[in-house]
Amino acid sequence: MDFSQFNAAEQAHMSRVIEKKQMQDFLRMYSNLVERCFTSCCNDFTSKALSSKEEQCMLNCADKFLKHSERVGARFAEQNAVGPGLSS
Amino acid sequence: MDFSQFNAAEQAHMSRVIEKKQMQDFLRMYSNLVERCFTSCCNDFTSKALSSKEEQCMLNCADKFLKHSERVGARFAEQNAVGPGLSS
């Protein structure tokens, strides 16, 4: 996105909006990650304690999810153009 | 959550925000409940009328969903601390 046509006040405003959105996106990504990994890793409810196998699965799942998101983000940035014909 | 460091104007503001959010959460929970129960209970589209079996399923599903939410809410309140290391 290109905000170069914005004046200084508008650019300052957009920086604050983007900063706030990044925090919201991060929190949303985090709770999405926990839900997704919990769904995949935890299937035994005969105990309330996380087994060591479940814990390892959660940690691997979280690590992999972050690396997945980063890789998608890198490819996304390369492609850059989103929804051609809609956004332009 | 602890709003004790807020001044009176801020506390009044937060009360209104929370009140509004509760209504939104309730409406969202309601439509989520209907979608979930409809998906589980209604599978016969040779008729447009709700069969008595489908109706009973919807009512049981709604009752059970509410009791489930209440129980999760009670356990959630006990655990209280959310996303340790993130919110603190």
Place this chain on the structure above:
Amino acid sequence: MDFSQFNAAEQAHMSRVIEKKQMQDFLRMYSNLVERCFTSCCNDFTSKALSSKEEQCMLNCADKFLKHSERVGARFAEQNAVGPGLSS
């Protein structure tokens, strides 16, 4: 929905809100459509190029999704009353 009890300033305000919401709804519907059709149509990741079969599937899926939404919208408008006992 009936905004007839609104004064002129309020009606003008609601028109802008509705106009903005329609754009948001359209964008959300669009990305939802792409995700749904991609999930159904694209299952071969031995190549990065869209096969002609996948492309045809995407186009049929998009067309069908729009016609589905329109038909649901027409029936929805007929039924009109939403969540009786909640909205009234």
Place this chain on the structure above:
Amino acid sequence: MSMFGRGSSAPSGAVNNERIEMAVQELDMVTDVFNRLVSACHNKCISTRYAEGDLTKGESVCIDRCVAKFFEANKKVGERLQSVSANGAPGGGPLGM
């Protein structure tokens, strides 16, 4: 003039924020229900083979019945929730409902 202000007796010509807020909330509710209806009936009625771009006869009939049934199901649940909430708090939320 806070965005959360709630003047409840605005002079005619001024915007009553509370009324606007409630109307926006109702719009959001209708949109949410509609989106879930579209999704639910798509899952029930539309074949995912996508051999053609038009709705088949069977799909069209299914959609009509699905929407009608969804409305009836929604109505039954609405009535049930009203009788429940008349007797106490409806459901549990994290904000202490």
Place this chain on the structure above:
Amino acid sequence: MSMFGRGSSAPSGAVNNERIEMAVQELDMVTDVFNRLVSACHNKCISTRYAEGDLTKGESVCIDRCVAKFFEANKKVGERLQSVSANGAPGGGPLGM
């Protein structure tokens, strides 16, 4: 007085927008986690036959364990993310995080 204004040393009696915004963000986060918890444990514990409207004994016990396990799992992931983000940027987003 913009809705995004951030006066950080408001006099007592005035509303500090930054503080309010952070509190609202925390509320949103708690609500989001709660809704996902309800959904995850419903999927894990509730039979979709719906033969009765009450929770069965087995379902009730499962819910309690599911919530406890979800909290523990959430805690482990939170600790992991903290150690990751201490070493660099957390995850990838479209806005260049």
Place this chain on the structure above:
Amino acid sequence: MSMFGRGSSAPSGAVNNERIEMAVQELDMVTDVFNRLVSACHNKCISTRYAEGDLTKGESVCIDRCVAKFFEANKKVGERLQSVSANGAPGGGPLGM
């Protein structure tokens, strides 16, 4: 100065609300698409056994192809929708689109 105000010829130095609103809407759109892309390609490419925390070679290659294919698919659908909406109203919504 309403939060929905739309002064379209603000003096330089002032914030043009309409321009800001459109930029925020575009940000929301990009974020929404990105989140769906992450979800779709995770479902397509990542094994749910979680035997290790690193992406395997196969998963990495799959992600790259998945993103490229998603963009191409998105482009085709975008072109289709443009030709449809050039001929009339696009899709049906509850707000009378």
